[in-house]
Amino acid sequence: xxxxxxxxxxxxxxxxxxxxxxxxxxxxxxxxxxxxxxxxxxxxxxxxxxxxxxxxxxxxxxxxxxxxxxxxxxxxxxxxxxxxxxxxxxxxxxxxxxxxxxxxxxxxxxxxxxxxxxxxxxxxxxxxxxxxxxxxxxxxxxxxxxxxxxxxxxxxxxxxxxxxxxxxxxxxxxxxxxxxxxxxxxxxxxxxxxxxxxxxxxxxxxxxxxxxxxxxxxxxxxxxxxxxxxxxxxxxxxxxxxxxxxxxxxxxxxxxxxxxxxxxxxxxxxxxxxxxxxxxxxxxxxxxxxxxxxxxxxxxxxxxxxxxxxxxxxxxxxxxxxxxxxxxxxxxxxxxxxxxxxxxxxxxxxxxxxxxxxxxxxxxxxxxxxxxxxxxxxxxxxxxxxxxxxxxxxxxxxxxxx
Numbered sequence: 001x002x003x004x005x006x007x008x009x010x011x012x013x014x015x016x017x018x019x020x021x022x023x024x025x026x027x028x029x030x031x032x033x034x035x036x037x038x039x040x041x042x043x044x045x046x047x048x049x050x051x052x053x054x055x056x057x058x059x060x061x062x063x064x065x066x067x068x069x070x071x072x073x074x075x076x077x078x079x080x081x082x083x084x085x086x087x088x089x090x091x092x093x094x095x096x097x098x099x100x101x102x103x104x105x106x107x108x109x110x111x112x113x114x115x116x117x118x119x120x121x122x123x124x125x126x127x128x129x130x131x132x133x134x135x136x137x138x139x140x141x142x143x144x145x146x147x148x149x150x151x152x153x154x155x156x157x158x159x160x161x162x163x164x165x166x167x168x169x170x171x172x173x174x175x176x177x178x179x180x181x182x183x184x185x186x187x188x189x190x191x192x193x194x195x196x197x198x199x200x201x202x203x204x205x206x207x208x209x210x211x212x213x214x215x216x217x218x219x220x221x222x223x224x225x226x227x228x229x230x231x232x233x234x235x236x237x238x239x240x241x242x243x244x245x246x247x248x249x250x251x252x253x254x255x256x257x258x259x260x261x262x263x264x265x266x267x268x269x270x271x272x273x274x275x276x277x278x279x280x281x282x283x284x285x286x287x288x289x290x291x292x293x294x295x296x297x298x299x300x301x302x303x304x305x306x307x308x309x310x311x312x313x314x315x316x317x318x319x320x321x322x323x324x325x326x327x328x329x330x331x332x333x334x335x336x337x338x339x340x341x342x343x344x345x346x347x348x349x350x351x352x353x354x355x356x357x358x359x360x361x362x363x364x365x366x367x368x369x370x371x372x373x374x375x376x377x378x379x380x381x382x383x384x385x386x387x388x389x390x391x392x393x394x395x396x397x398x399x400x401x402x
Contacts, residue, residue, distance in 0.1 A: 014062050080227075093343065097341070108131075116322050122151075132390060135393070137360075162323065183345070227282075354385060359379045363382070
């Protein structure tokens with residue numbers, strides 16, 4: 001499919017991604033309606049529109065660079081103020097509802113299979129990929145496609161459906177904390193905290209009042225980037241070392257390999273250790289959160305790019321229905337059992353997002369909504385999903401393909 005800007009025009013694509021992110025942040029702080037929608041969603045929609053009208057391609061090396069380098073760099077930058085004791089307490093609750101939410105994905109995959117297996121060929125393979133990705137992330141989809149020998153066309157269609165559903169569901173999760181029905185049915189302490197924090201900025205929207213100008217020195221930028229780059233490099237080396245050292249011959253070792261061999265678990269752990277050991281130093285580095293948040297906006301622009309409505313509607317409309325059933329079941333399990341076990345609204349939204357979208361999108365939701373205490377729990381439980389997703393996917397693919 002031809003586009004105005006080719007996939008190999010890396011500088012032009014980076015310019016578009018960065019401009020989209022900048023415009024999204026400007027709109028978020030300029031207009032109250034945009035502040036409610038959030039800059040992350042605006043960036044996602046902007047990129048989605050450009051890809052669907054064929055201005056930019058749906059796949060390019062520039063996007064891979066963002067996934068491989070920009071996102072990992074953003075993670076430590078956003079965690080310089082992590083309080084490990086508070087995080088441990090918060091993560092414990094989020095982990096429980098996250099696991100419940102994941103069961104919804106598992107059940108949804110099985111239900112969707114039996115509803116549509118006569119209409120879609122090799123649906124057990126697609127079910128394995130989708131249960132994997134809607135428990136962990138795209139890495140699980142790739143792993144399941146390899147494990148079950150899915151064809152290239154099958155993987156391509158699945159990725160398109162995955163991205164489109166993830167984008168649509170993110171809109172839903174962004175909207176839910178503003179809907180009166182959910183605010184009445186669930187406790188929402190973090191939403192109340194944000195409202196209280198923003199109460200003095202009546203003339204501004206929440207984003208504008210939160211992101212007021214702060215004193216940032218050159219040494220702050222230097223320290224923030226130096227520490228972030230070092231953490232990513234060290235975490236990658238540690239993860240690669242353990243991934244090669246620990247065998248995967250049984251469940252226990254495979255689980256350990258998946259945990260210690262994943263840089264997205266090592267990175268927040270190292271950052272939290274630094275923030276706990278040297279809280280005065282790490283907490284006083286100006287600009288770290290601002291840089292990290294801007295990088296996350298670039299990431300959201302990339303998320304919107306592959307959500308090609310044209311491709312999914314022409315190539316695999318039933319696949320979109322299949323994915324919607326899985327995501328819908330995840331949402332039902334999350335909110336019904338979240339209500340039964342008295343989880344708050346923010347914990348449920350983050351847990352469901354961590355399942356469907358992975359750790360980075362869950363953390364981005366927390367950041368976009370101003371739920372700062374939920375950022376690390378989102379990353380931690382979402383990262384665990386990278387491990388659990390493979391086991392859920394293999395179970396579903398094997399069980400349904402027997």
